[in-house]
Amino acid sequence: MFKITVADSERQFECAPDDTIMRAALRAGVGVPYECNVGSCGTCKIELVSGEVVSNWPEAPALTERDRGRKRILGCQSRPTGDCTVKARLSDQYLGSGCRPQQFKATLTACRDVTHDIREFRFRLDVPVHFLPGQYALLYFPDVNGPRAYSMSNISQDDGSWHFQIKRVPGGSGTGTLFDKIRTGDTLMMDGPYGLAYLRTDSPRDIVCIAGGSGLAPVMSIARGVAADPSMASRKLHFFYGGRGPRDICGEDMLRELPGFGERFFFHSIISMPELDTERQWAGRIGFVHDMALEVLGKTLPEHEIYFAGPPAMAQAVQRMLMQEKVPGGQVHYDAFY
Ligand SMILES: Cc1cc2nc3c(=O)[nH]c(=O)nc-3n(C[C@H](O)[C@H](O)[C@H](O)COP(=O)(O)OP(=O)(O)OC[C@H]3O[C@@H](n4cnc5c(N)ncnc54)[C@H](O)[C@@H]3O)c2cc1C
Ligand code: FES
CATH class of the missing domain: 3.10.20.30 (Beta-grasp domain)
Known part of the structure; x- marks a missing residue:
């Protein structure tokens, strides 16, 4: 030392x-x-x-x-x-959350496809380590330089379950190894929790979650954290998710599992490239996810606590929109993805 x-x-x-x-x-x-x-x-x-x-x-x-x-x-x-x-x-x-980061081993217990390129990976730690909704961990993959950061999609469990929803990046060395080489029963080194975009349970405001593509996990964890916390039972939560085409849209099934879906949890989705809807199956909104949040909530946006996550271009567009709408910076929470 x-x-x-x-x-x-x-x-x-x-x-x-x-x-x-x-x-x-x-x-x-x-x-x-x-x-x-x-x-x-x-x-x-x-x-x-x-x-x-x-x-x-x-x-x-x-x-x-x-x-x-x-x-x-x-x-x-x-x-x-x-x-x-x-x-x-x-x-x-x-230090935010008070959960100090630790290094530990975790075993892959299950995975399932969420979309054509997002997969959920469920890991179990030998000894439980607690985290707050919205935080992330570093995952070390064999023969890949440096760890990769991934947000947890579940909420902290006493059984040591840490779930991730990860988008495959074409040609990416980390996601390539995870999707193609890591199998159920394999063990990885991890380090966490990290991140400052965690759920503020002490805020009295209703909540807005905005995500695109790879940003699904942290805002899903925020929504699950709100549902599980009795002190937040009176908060409404609007969940906005954007993708390029219909096959990118996900999250509604997970949100529907939360008690109060349709009453205080609301799901809104949008696609930005209707030309990808080759089978003309999409009857929903077309455009960008930050515009949809503004359209749905209008001038009430600054009255909300806002969490967002996704690729850099989307994150910048959301930030610009929130500044234009004069949402106080202290009510906006995100960890930039790279
Ligand atoms: C805080 C945070 C949370 C994130 N959460 C999610 C999530 O929940 N879901 C999701 O799908 N994605 C998430 N990401 C993105 C994710 O971490 C990866 O960038 C993405 O999966 C691409 O990884 P790759 O290895 O496949 O691509 P690559 O192109 O191989 O690598 C991309 C990233 O790896 C790192 N890197 C590259 N080379 C080196 C090196 N030599 N040494 C060290 N590091 C290197 C860099 O950070 C680079 O941005 C998050 C990113 C951050 C920062
Ligand atoms: S925290 Fe070190 S470069 Fe981002």
Whole structure:
């Protein structure tokens, strides 16, 4: 174990040689900034004051030449090779949920197809680790560089079940391995929970969930969390899901299982590419999911607590729409997908 000191603060924590500074800090209850955990967003940049580190991914897109010149490193990718001192802006908001991340083994117990390219993978941990609705984990696949981040779609269970709904990415090395090589009974290393877009049970507002494609899992977990929490029994929840064609649309069957579907849980779906509806089976809305949320809720949007997830283009469009509608930033919760 190496000792990591945060300059200008009283905080020190230990980091194993194979752990990263950011993850070790969160495990120790030290609130360092982060978001994606996979080298893409840059939120975890810190300054290395003394000591040395090696990067798990030296070419990570979030680190620029300018950062390197200023001795800035990505906390989520940097492993110490000895004791280090770093400069970081600490905040307890990054500890958010109170569920400290841990590394553990998990066994694949079942999978099922949700759509033509989204599959649900159900894992069971040897010892239960708790998470909040909307959080994510890092999954390590054999012979794939770096972990991949995936949001849990269920809610925390005492039996250690962690479910994921994962979209196959054409040519992707992580999803390629998971879909084609990992079989029921196989064991993977995981690390979690992470993520700040978790369900705010203390908010009195009704809820809006917006998702497209790969963003199904975290908002499904939010909806399930609302249904399971007696203190939220009076909240309404609108669930908006967008896909390109009819075969991409999913989630309604899972939402229908929640008590109160049609009374306080509402499902709305939309496709953006009607030309993919070759069998002319789609009688629903056509357009983008963020426009549909605005159309359905109109000027009441700022009265809601909003959770969203999906591919970068969709996430940016949702953010723009929420800003235009003057939804207060504190009511908007998402972890960007990369
Ligand atoms: C917070 C978060 C939550 C997510 N939740 C979901 C979800 O619930 N469902 C879902 O389908 N997708 C989710 N994603 C997207 C998912 O993590 C993957 O990006 C996606 O599945 C593509 O993986 P791939 O390996 O198939 O593709 P690839 O193109 O092989 O890899 C894509 C990603 O892998 C990482 N990567 C690539 N090369 C390296 C390297 N050398 N070292 C380290 N890392 C590397 C990068 O983050 C890159 O964006 C989430 C992403 C984030 C950040
Ligand atoms: S780059 Fe490290 S948390 Fe996103």
